Amino acid sequence: MTVENPSSLNPYDNLPAFDPGEPGSFSPEEREELLRRYYPDYRPDRKATLHVGPNKGEVLPDEVASILESRSILATEGLPAVPSSPDIEVDLLVIGGGGAGIMASIFAQEAGARVLMATKLRVGDSNTVMAEGGIQVALGEDDSPVQHFKDAYRGGHFTGDPELLSVLVREGPEVISWLVKKGVLFDRDPSGNLSLRKGGGTSRPRLISAKDYTGLEVVRVLKEDLLNSGVNIWEFSPAVELLQGPEGSCAGAVLRDVDNGSLKWVKANAVLLATGGAGRLHIGDFATSNHFGATGDGLVMAYRMGARLLNMESFQYHPTGVIYPSEMAGMLITEAVRGAGARMFNRDGKRFVQELETRDVVAASIIRECEEGRGVRTPSGHHGVYLDLTSIDREMGEGTVERRFPNIVKLMGKHQVDCTKQPILVYPTLHYQNGGIASDTSGHTQVEGLYVAGEASGGVHGKNRLMGNSLLEVFVYGRRVGVDAAREAMSRKPFSWHEVNLGHVDRFQRDLEKEFPGTSRPEAPILFPDYRKHPHPARS
Amino acid sequence: MIQVWINGKEWQVPEGLTMIQAMWHTGHEVIHGIGCLGGVCGACAAVYRMPGNFRLFNALACQTLVKEGMAFSLIASYPTQRAHYDIEQIPDAKEGLFTLYPESATCRNCNACTEVCPQGIDVRTSVWQAAFGDFKGVAETTMSCVMCGLCVSRCIAEMAPHEIALYARRAYGSRELPFPENLRQRMDSIEAGTYDEELVRLTRLSADQLKTECGAK
Ligand code: SF4
Ligand code: SF4
Numbered sequence A: 001m002t003v004e005n006p007s008s009l010n011p012y013d014n015l016p017a018f019d020p021g022e023p024g025s026f027s028p029e030e031r032e033e034l035l036r037r038y039y040p041d042y043r044p045d046r047k048a049t050l051h052v053g054p055n056k057g058e059v060l061p062d063e064v065a066s067i068l069e070s071r072s073i074l075a076t077e078g079l080p081a082v083p084s085s086p087d088i089e090v091d092l093l094v095i096g097g098g099g100a101g102i103m104a105s106i107f108a109q110e111a112g113a114r115v116l117m118a119t120k121l122r123v124g125d126s127n128t129v130m131a132e133g134g135i136q137v138a139l140g141e142d143d144s145p146v147q148h149f150k151d152a153y154r155g156g157h158f159t160g161d162p163e164l165l166s167v168l169v170r171e172g173p174e175v176i177s178w179l180v181k182k183g184v185l186f187d188r189d190p191s192g193n194l195s196l197r198k199g200g201g202t203s204r205p206r207l208i209s210a211k212d213y214t215g216l217e218v219v220r221v222l223k224e225d226l227l228n229s230g231v232n233i234w235e236f237s238p239a240v241e242l243l244q245g246p247e248g249s250c251a252g253a254v255l256r257d258v259d260n261g262s263l264k265w266v267k268a269n270a271v272l273l274a275t276g277g278a279g280r281l282h283i284g285d286f287a288t289s290n291h292f293g294a295t296g297d298g299l300v301m302a303y304r305m306g307a308r309l310l311n312m313e314s315f316q317y318h319p320t321g322v323i324y325p326s327e328m329a330g331m332l333i334t335e336a337v338r339g340a341g342a343r344m345f346n347r348d349g350k351r352f353v354q355e356l357e358t359r360d361v362v363a364a365s366i367i368r369e370c371e372e373g374r375g376v377r378t379p380s381g382h383h384g385v386y387l388d389l390t391s392i393d394r395e396m397g398e399g400t401v402e403r404r405f406p407n408i409v410k411l412m413g414k415h416q417v418d419c420t421k422q423p424i425l426v427y428p429t430l431h432y433q434n435g436g437i438a439s440d441t442s443g444h445t446q447v448e449g450l451y452v453a454g455e456a457s458g459g460v461h462g463k464n465r466l467m468g469n470s471l472l473e474v475f476v477y478g479r480r481v482g483v484d485a486a487r488e489a490m491s492r493k494p495f496s497w498h499e500v501n502l503g504h505v506d507r508f509q510r511d512l513e514k515e516f517p518g519t520s521r522p523e524a525p526i527l528f529p530d531y532r533k534h535p536h537p538a539r540s
Numbered sequence B: 001m002i003q004v005w006i007n008g009k010e011w012q013v014p015e016g017l018t019m020i021q022a023m024w025h026t027g028h029e030v031i032h033g034i035g036c037l038g039g040v041c042g043a044c045a046a047v048y049r050m051p052g053n054f055r056l057f058n059a060l061a062c063q064t065l066v067k068e069g070m071a072f073s074l075i076a077s078y079p080t081q082r083a084h085y086d087i088e089q090i091p092d093a094k095e096g097l098f099t100l101y102p103e104s105a106t107c108r109n110c111n112a113c114t115e116v117c118p119q120g121i122d123v124r125t126s127v128w129q130a131a132f133g134d135f136k137g138v139a140e141t142t143m144s145c146v147m148c149g150l151c152v153s154r155c156i157a158e159m160a161p162h163e164i165a166l167y168a169r170r171a172y173g174s175r176e177l178p179f180p181e182n183l184r185q186r187m188d189s190i191e192a193g194t195y196d197e198e199l200v201r202l203t204r205l206s207a208d209q210l211k212t213e214c215g216a217k
């Protein structure tokens, strides 16, 4: 690890004068060219072609291909025999305890299903709790769900699934209303309306938020209601493999208790994957804003069972992750600061992109500045650009930053950066998995009995997500898929434990051996990133 | 390199690491006591001492840099009493606090909770605000609470100030604040089917037509 000597290398020592002059906007051709050359998704390096499984032939980032074309962690010494009876039988097994998993569990229980929630860390440990910026919901007088639909579809570069999107925008207000009634405190304007703010890529102010603690505020409330709901909850019990039932359907899962290593066999009429994203794969060596457990476990298990994935080449690199001080690398500075008027400057103090461009364009522009030598060098040898919040206070009144972004001020302050007076050094950070497991509006994957909701799913956002639409997705689809999966689980034709097996894992491993003879494939799901053996470059 | 004590054992680690990173650096596997790594989930509560100082400090381990001579341990979970309730069904929100958390009126003003809070929350004030029924005040005072439970670990009245605050915030949002008018109106027009036809039309367009219709802001 690099030992820093802040006195000699402090990138704050020689700040340039910031020139407020606004940069021009890009023509469609320039945008396309910029993205093609600098956005990690479109660059040809560090990619692999899949040889096995439903997405065979697709070209994906190395790190994603490596977990998809992987061996079962149960197979190190040959697959274990299925025990004579399961440890528990339920209607619905929800895997994952973030926003989507909690919503699904609460609503499935309410629909009358016997629900087990299994989660890798604690309930609530997820990307949801970290969401700072807000939730998009079309409440403005000049706004409508239709306008929301159009913005989201355009923001996704016309690749999102229109059906999924129309459900998202239509059910958004209702699910927000449910949250408000549960006591979630979204910011209000003086007349008591939910305050609406601007986010990148949208045509109307549409973001509701709880200061910059939106995810935390929602999760605190949801977690309490889940714990009070009677849902059976197994924490520190990640799923390591799905179970196969009649005709290739999903029939449960194998969980591993991380404290004693024992396997728990769950028979379930339906399994809902709410396993979230994959930022901890550190695709392309990017730092990540994701929580510790974001290792894409659901993708791995679903893929082995034959569920097709969608847009898995597409990730969101949030433009403004902290790059210095290095112990904070990856931490996100919400886009809402740019909505409020924060500006970005390169090493020479020049603005280089309109700050409210879509996230991918802003990220690509920052990468371009750094690769073309106009970035600011950090003591650990990384590069970044300045994100200056002081213009917010100048334009909107002294104290605005402190009032609207208390969390950022607090976190940066702990590391001796007073962002009400000093710029923050930022570089894109791996933030969101745009793609995921393909599903319909009820969360059905291609495997019968297997459902998906939240970041683990693909389709809603297409190849680019606008700020605030993922949090909305988590709540809208968490609820909806929870209810639909519960209903179908309760009416599923009964099957016996004797019909349950790990045949799909066996088959997948044989396919792997055929395609990769003599090479040993990595094991997955990864479950926990290991920073002990491989200190990550951006974190070291 | 600096010297630190992790769970009572001495180690050498480079400067500039957080407590969690120092644990990784020395080969510890951290599974209990880790969550977001971003200072918002409260999983990583820690207690530490510095040499030559009698005081006991607390911190979030993912946000706190190790220093020469620091001795720290994670408190991955602190047992806490939590009330069972349905916020929409409580007959009287103010009285509800004393039914669910009768101890919330027993604060002895020691201020230990405020001193321990890694978020810098004036926890003692929030407890009094709750007891006096100023739930709006509680909401403002405790918005940044990460539910780490460190205040519980110190409270001499054996309260769980963060759970009390959660109740008060929820009661304020659910029972005291009027339902937002802009949300009500939008829900009404959605229920009346105002947008259905247009949304269905959009989903039935060809990809090219849809692109044209959605293309401009
Ligand atoms: S109020 Fe208590 S639980 Fe909340 S952050 Fe402070 S110490 Fe932690
Ligand atoms: S620690 Fe307990 S008794 Fe002391 S001030 Fe806080 S709430 Fe009151």
Ligand code: FES
Pocket (backbone or CB within 6 Å): B033, B034, B035, B036, B037, B038, B039, B040, B041, B042, B043, B044, B060, B061, B062, B063, B146
């Ligand atoms: S790991 Fe979430 S607050 Fe430290």
